[in-house]
Ligand SMILES: [Fe+2]
């Protein structure tokens with residue numbers, strides 16, 4: 167096994183609570199499946215998914231404290247919902263502790279919660295594999311059509327998820343991450359150019 171992957175697994179085994187650990191491994195399985203289907207870099211997807219939620223178990227208070235300590239920029243929406251910082255912290259950990267320098271992996275981890283206006287195929291597979299974890303689908307069947315779409319077309323699945331998530335946030339009177347709107351617009355625009 168790739169040395170980075172085994173280092174990451176050892177780290178996850180000793181640091182992560184069972185729910186996060188299981189989610190990470192399930193998302194890796196989905197990532198493996200989607201990578202093979204869409205011919206994306208399997209190794210990059212696996213490393214990004216192993217690293218994406220390393221700070222997911224942190225409390226809001228600890229996330230803010232850690233981000234301040236690491237001099238990470240905290241945006242307005244992150245101040246309001248500190249959970250959004252877990253991708254930024256994970257990407258920094260992957261760079262500094264696991265010596266991952268691949269910008270595609272780091273970017274996919276950093277923005278896996280919101281999406282981003284620049285998203286490679288690896289990014290899209292990482293993003294969707296996190297969202298269509300089979301346990302998440304079990305608890306929320308609205309995600310099932312997104313899973314079906316993800317097997318056929320990554321862009322359409324991304325658009326479907328972002329639209330779903332934005333609409334849900336409006337319905338629940340919640341804030342929308344500005345990067346989710348940017349991600350949605352960039353995919354929508356790309357699809358208009360193709361058609
Ligand atoms: Fe996450």
Ligand SMILES: [Fe+2]
Pocket residue numbers: 189193218219296
């Ligand atoms: Fe996740």
